[in-house]
Amino acid sequence: MDDLIADFVAESREMLEALGGEIVAWEANPDDRSRLDSIFRFVHTVKGNCGFFDFPRLEALSHAAEDALADVRAGRRQADGPLVSAVLAIIDRIGEMIGAIEAGEGIPDGDDSSLFAALEPGAEMTAAPVAAAVVEGAGRSAAPRTIRLSVELLDRVMSTVSDMVLARNELARRLRESSTEVSVDGAFERLSSIIAEMRDAITRTRMQRIENLFVALPRMVRDLSAELGKQVLVDIEGGDVELDREMIEMIRDPLTHIIRNAVDHGIEKPADRLKGGKREIGLLSVSARQSGNQILIDIHDDGRGIDGKKLVEKAISSGTLDKAGAAQLSPREQLALIFEAGLSTASEVTAISGRGVGMDVVRSNVERIGGIVEVDSKLGEGTRMTLRVPLTLTIIPALTVSIGSHHFAIPRSAIEEIVRANGDSVTFDSLGGAGIATIRGRRVPEVALADILGLESQVRPEERNFVVLRPAGGDLYALAVDRIHDHEELVVKPAAPAVMATGLYAGTTLADDGSPILLFDPAGLAQVGGVKLETHERAARVAEGPAVDKAQTIQVLLFRGLDGARRALRLAVVDRIEEVPAKSIRKAAGQLRVQLGDSILPLAGVNADLPKDEKVRVFRLNDGTHEIGYAFREVIDLSALERDVILSDNGGEVSGVTLIDGEPAELVDAHWLFANHVGLSARSGSRKLVCKLPTADSWMQNMLRPIVEAAGYRVVGDEYEGQPELVIASQGEKVKTDPSGRQIVLRPEREGDDQETIYRYDRAGLLMALKAAGVGGGK
Amino acid sequence: MNELLLIVSIGEQRVALPAAAVESVVELDTLIPVPRAPPHVAGLSALRSRVLTVIDCLRSLELGVSDCSEGIREAAVVELDGHHYALIVDVVEDVVEAISDPSPVRAAMEAGWERASIGMVETETGPILLVDVAALISGAEARAA
Numbered sequence: 039m040d041d042l043i044a045d046f047v048a049e050s051r052e053m054l055e056a057l058g059g060e061i062v063a064w065e066a067n068p069d070d071r072s073r074l075d076s077i078f079r080f081v082h083t084v085k086g087n088c089g090f091f092d093f094p095r096l097e098a099l100s101h102a103a104e105d106a107l108a109d110v111r112a113g114r115r116q117a118d119g120p121l122v123s124a125v126l127a128i129i130d131r132i133g134e135m136i137g138a139i140e141a142g143e144g145i146p147d148g149d150d151s152s153l154f155a156a157l158e159p160g161a162e163m164t165a166a167p168v169a170a171a172v173v174e175g176a177g178r179s180a181a182p183r184t185i186r187l188s189v190e191l192l193d194r195v196m197s198t199v200s201d202m203v204l205a206r207n208e209l210a211r212r213l214r215e216s217s218t219e220v221s222v223d224g225a226f227e228r229l230s231s232i233i234a235e236m237r238d239a240i241t242r243t244r245m246q247r248i249e250n251l252f253v254a255l256p257r258m259v260r261d262l263s264a265e266l267g268k269q270v271l272v273d274i275e276g277g278d279v280e281l282d283r284e285m286i287e288m289i290r291d292p293l294t295h296i297i298r299n300a301v302d303h304g305i306e307k308p309a310d311r312l313k314g315g316k317r318e319i320g321l322l323s324v325s326a327r328q329s330g331n332q333i334l335i336d337i338h339d340d341g342r343g344i345d346g347k348k349l350v351e352k353a354i355s356s357g358t359l360d361k362a363g364a365a366q367l368s369p370r371e372q373l374a375l376i377f378e379a380g381l382s383t384a385s386e387v388t389a390i391s392g393r394g395v396g397m398d399v400v401r402s403n404v405e406r407i408g409g410i411v412e413v414d415s416k417l418g419e420g421t422r423m424t425l426r427v428p429l430t431l432t433i434i435p436a437l438t439v440s441i442g443s444h445h446f447a448i449p450r451s452a453i454e455e456i457v458r459a460n461g462d463s464v465t466f467d468s469l470g471g472a473g474i475a476t477i478r479g480r481r482v483p484e485v486a487l488a489d490i491l492g493l494e495s496q497v498r499p500e501e502r503n504f505v506v507l508r509p510a511g512g513d514l515y516a517l518a519v520d521r522i523h524d525h526e527e528l529v530v531k532p533a534a535p536a537v538m539a540t541g542l543y544a545g546t547t548l549a550d551d552g553s554p555i556l557l558f559d560p561a562g563l564a565q566v567g568g569v570k571l572e573t574h575e576r577a578a579r580v581a582e583g584p585a586v587d588k589a590q591t592i593q594v595l596l597f598r599g600l601d602g603a604r605r606a607l608r609l610a611v612v613d614r615i616e617e618v619p620a621k622s623i624r625k626a627a628g629q630l631r632v633q634l635g636d637s638i639l640p641l642a643g644v645n646a647d648l649p650k651d652e653k654v655r656v657f658r659l660n661d662g663t664h665e666i667g668y669a670f671r672e673v674i675d676l677s678a679l680e681r682d683v684i685l686s687d688n689g690g691e692v693s694g695v696t697l698i699d700g701e702p703a704e705l706v707d708a709h710w711l712f713a714n715h716v717g718l719s720a721r722s723g724s725r726k727l728v729c730k731l732p733t734a735d736s737w738m739q740n741m742l743r744p745i746v747e748a749a750g751y752r753v754v755g756d757e758y759e760g761q762p763e764l765v766i767a768s769q770g771e772k773v774k775t776d777p778s779g780r781q782i783v784l785r786p787e788r789e790g791d792d793q794e795t796i797y798r799y800d801r802a803g804l805l806m807a808l809k810a811a812g813v814g815g816g817k
Numbered sequence: 818m819n820e821l822l823l824i825v826s827i828g829e830q831r832v833a834l835p836a837a838a839v840e841s842v843v844e845l846d847t848l849i850p851v852p853r854a855p856p857h858v859a860g861l862s863a864l865r866s867r868v869l870t871v872i873d874c875l876r877s878l879e880l881g882v883s884d885c886s887e888g889i890r891e892a893a894v895v896e897l898d899g900h901h902y903a904l905i906v907d908v909v910e911d912v913v914e915a916i917s918d919p920s921p922v923r924a925a926m927e928a929g930w931e932r933a934s935i936g937m938v939e940t941e942t943g944p945i946l947l948v949d950v951a952a953l954i955s956g957a958e959a960r961a962a
Contacts, residue, residue: 201867208863444850491852534870534900536956537861540853546861546868554849554861554868566853 047140068117078107103128106157124156199240200529248326249277262301269319276326288407292400304341335425344415346372377401408451439519441493452560454506475516485567486518509561515569596674601646604703611708613660617653626806632667636748638809640715643668664716730762749808764811780811820915825906828880832946840894842909857956869903877956878929913940
């Protein structure tokens with residue numbers, strides 16, 4: 039607090055000094071608007087600060103002067119001689135009091151009523167300054183040894199130091215190359231450590247305590263809660279965390295907005311709180327802490343929380359989300375909808391938070407500086423918003439990648455994950471020349487960096503690496519690169535205008551080896567690469583079936599079924615062709631199913647005996663949400679449906695016949711296939727089945743969980759209070775089962791014949807059991 | 818006080834750059850291309866821990882393409898709006914004193930030169946064309962746009 043008072047005194051003194059000339063000039067010419075404005079600003083600032091520091095006398099003085107000046111500014115009053123004198127008298131009195139505070143004496147008692155009276159319109163010039171009740175502080179305390187610097191100067195020093203670090207790196211490289219004497223190395227080491235120290239110190243000059251951001255909060259919350267008839271207690275922690283001052287400015291607005299929201303929409307009125315069994319006074323805690331090179335700011339209220347379902351409804355009614363997409367959202371994703379443009383759960387827009395600035399703006403502002411906003415909320419218990427922002431703007435952690443011999447850097451904050459093209463969980467499809475990557479069931483547009491840059495890639499497509507990027511405010515896309523190198527901390531500088539004009543780059547920097555390297559702007563890359571970023575992630579989450587051909591001709595896949603019949607299937611529903619051993623086709627849970635990788639699909643097309651001990655080829659059909667398999671003997675050709683289709687009279691697997699390439703072919707009705715096979719599996723796509731795994735069992739969590747999730751379950755832990763469709767437990771453990779819920783019991787030994795348990799590494803058995811449980815549980 | 822000129826040759830033409838604008842003359846060895854940048858941006862290079870944007874003057878003047886493949890090229894380093902550029906030239910010859918102010922060239926020059934010309938200045942060795950550094954940096958495309 040003492041620091042803050044010292045700041046306040048210093049600031050007020052500075053303003054007073056600057057004001058000295060203004061006051062005289064204003065006295066000479068009371069109509070001078072700009073002088074009036076600067077005096078008004080002064081009393082206004084003093085008033086604001088006093089409210090915070092609890093200097094009631096000072097506040098009353100400045101408030102009175104502010105009121106009078108406001109009248110003049112609004113044209114309600116003329117700045118006549120008596121008014122000018124009265125205001126000047128008040129400013130003098132303020133100056134005296136500030137002197138007293140500076141001397142550590144506190145504000146003396148005294149009577150200012152004569153000054154107030156002098157301010158009244160029509161007051162006579164009687165306000166002969168009452169003998170100052172303030173004793174001039176004898177012997178000014180020594181001023182603290184500080185100076186004020188412009189941020190520009192600091193920036194220049196900072197950038198010079200960055201240059202110095204780079205120069206040092208280059209020198210280090212040169213020294214390594216040429217054999218040098220030990221004494222040179224020693225001197226260089228010393229230089230290095232001095233430079234490192236200096237960089238630290240300089241970085242710190244740009245650092246400010248986050249307290250500077252937090253000091254205004256209690257006042258703001260107090261005003262807000264008074265206005266709204268609420269009671270809110272603010273708890274602030276971690277004010278001593280330091281952050282780049284630029285960054286502090288950048289998060290000021292988002293933070294303010296989140297707090298306004300918390301007070302306005304989060305915390306309930308006292309009566310409602312009592313009804314809900316809470317204390318009348320709401321608690322809003324704001325805390326900051328450093329974690330690595332990030333600062334985490336938590337804003338937590340114990341209010342009513344965010345209703346994820348309501349958000350989903352809103353999103354559906356406003357058209358930002360479709361029903362199918364809504365069903366796929368996890369509770370966390372539902373909450374994240376609050377960051378979508380135009381969504382707010384508050385039923386009415388209030389003057390406090392409904393100011394046209396939504397959480398979407400908060401998110402994009404935070405993401406612009408390389409930060410993240412997260413939200414977590416429990417209905418009825420409160421909401422926690424977490425801002426994660428980098429420590430500084432100038433040093434960016436980046437990943438270096440290459441195409442051929444060209445190296446580039448990608449800001450790490452935009453990188454979602456890195457996958458290999460030949461990994462199991464990734465497949466690639468080409469749609470009309472555009473690439474689509476399917477990463478664990480999620481479809482994301484794929485662009486090759488080499489194509490964007492017009493460079494020659496020296497790596498075959500299947501050996502490339504993919505960097506999955508999420509540009510600020512945009513949607514995921516996968517960037518194919520030849521190689522991925524290192525993580526580096528780069529000091530980034532803006533590049534020349536001609537380079538920036540490409541839209542691809544965010545800046546340049548020198549890599550550790552001294553060569554220049556370009557830093558990409560992920561959003562720019564996407565734009566140049568033709569990736570549309572408007573659609574948000576939900577659209578990508580629900581994997582759509584491959585796009586239907588634009589042309590009128592319908593592409594069909596001509597094949598021979600297991601029974602030898604010539605058939606055709608619309609190409610659009612065929613995801614891919616797989617070959618499986620005949621033994622992975624089994625009858626389970628009432629129908630034939632095929633195991634493809636980690637998933638088990640209903641199998642259609644088995645209209646003849648399966649070839650024994652041979653591979654069976656299977657089409658993987660996809661309608662956007664479900665997959666089924668279709669067994670066949672061989673593919674004949676890709677063709678187009680040109681002739682009329684003679685429809686079949688009785689519905690069934692074959693919807694009609696047509697001539698393809700001069701020979702009749704049966705057209706398979708994909709709709710019928712899905713209706714019959716998916717219908718049987720009864721997995722209503724609207725909701726994921728819930729499977730409960732013991733939280734503490736690390737084998738379950740680490741080994742089993744991925745399989746269960748891949749089978750389409752949502753995995754919950756012991757704390758889950760609802761009714762899971764499936765419980766998995768180890769043999770010997772006591773599990774409270776519900777007659778309606780199913781359970782799978784795993785046994786640790788391979789041996790053992792009982793039907794009740796499954797050996798825990800019997801993958802196929804497990805998958806079958808999962809599938810079977812899903813069929814039963816979903817009904 | 819007459820202006821000092823740096824005499825360089827670009828595309829077999831002797832021309833002058835205002836010496837005050839030129840920070841140094843360097844030999845570039847590494848050149849990192851900038852994909853998708855305008856063609857006259859030959860790439861990036863590093864000089865004393867600074868990133869230089871390398872400008873191919875021939876390209877900028879629409880006179881052809883400098884051959885940067887065989888390593889070392891001479892270049893004049895200039896600063897414009899806080900960014901450092903290296904202008905690739907054939908040869909850096911000399912620094913001379915201008916004995917006149919630039920005057921318009923009334924003869925018809927090639928389009929590229931016309932765009933980058935400040936005017937003709939007299940030196941002790943005869944008249945020479947004074948070239949605008951900013952015009953070299955912005956290149957042909959920027960003007961056309």
